[in-house]
Amino acid sequence: MTKEDLHERVRSAFQARTAVVPDPEPPDWTTADGRGRSSRFAPLMAAVAVLGVLAGGALISVAVGSDQTRPASPGPAPVSASPVASCAAEVPSRVLPQWARTGFTDAEPRMPYVLGDQGDIAAIIFGYPLAAPPLPDRSNKILWVSRVPLDPGDPLRIEARLDGSGTAVERTVLGGPGPSGIDLPRSGCWxxxxxxSGHTDTMALRYSPQN
Structure with a gap:
């Protein structure tokens, strides 16, 4: 017997034995009380279907949201410019700052004064209005008061420039901020x-012409 004959006999015997084996019947999903298992699992299947719909809707929402353009983030806030010092036509009498009241007897003394642009010094004008040239019956008396600490004996140095011209002069108050008489050569805004004492501040003072 050849090898091919042996293979043919084995195949024929296998087909003959499997031909008499019946196909398996489909499973019986009904229970003893006559209700189908499909009815028992219907709520579960419905819940699964609802979850599937919700999940699909969520995916659609995410997809749509991802296509929307995000609003641009706000840029940095604009930086406001520092105020420019100006010469007021009039300097009204006002209550002095708390730190500038030394030597005054009133609880809230009122005087015409100008604050430095940094707020570190005050010019209390006793000879208001300031005049150039000075009036014969009133001097240009200014009391300088420092808000920041002083070095004893260190002078107050003043560099004054006339607005709209190249005129510049220097004045010195010996001993530092305190009583002084500051005369300037011309009227106008200085x-x-x-x-x-290691500090620097700026301000503008108006000197009026003699009437």
Missing amino acids: HLTLRW
């Missing part, structure tokens, strides 16, 4: 740079 821009002052004040230096004392």
Whole structure:
């Protein structure tokens, strides 16, 4: 017997034995009380279907949301410019700052005064209005008061420049901020740079012409 004959006999015997084996019947999903298992699992199947719909809706929402353009983030806030010192036509009498009341007897003394642009020094004008040239019956008396600490004996140095011209003069108050008489050569708006005890501040004072 050849090898091919042996293979043919084995195949024929296998087909003959499997031909008499019946196909398996489909499973019986009904229970003893006559209700189908499909009815028992219907709520579960419905819940699964609802979850599938919700999940699909969520995916659609995410897809749509991802296509929307995000609003641009706000840029940095604009930086406001520092106020420019100006010469007021009039300097009204006002209550002095708390730190500038030394030597005054009133609880809330009122005087015409100008604060430095940095707020570190005050020019209390006793000879208001300031005049150039000075009036014969009133001097240009200014009491300088420092808000920041002083070095004893260090002078107050003033560099004054007349607005709209190249005129510049220097004045010195010996001993530092305190009583002084500051005369300037011409009327107009003078821009002052004040230096004392390692501090620097600026302000503008108006000198009026003689009437």
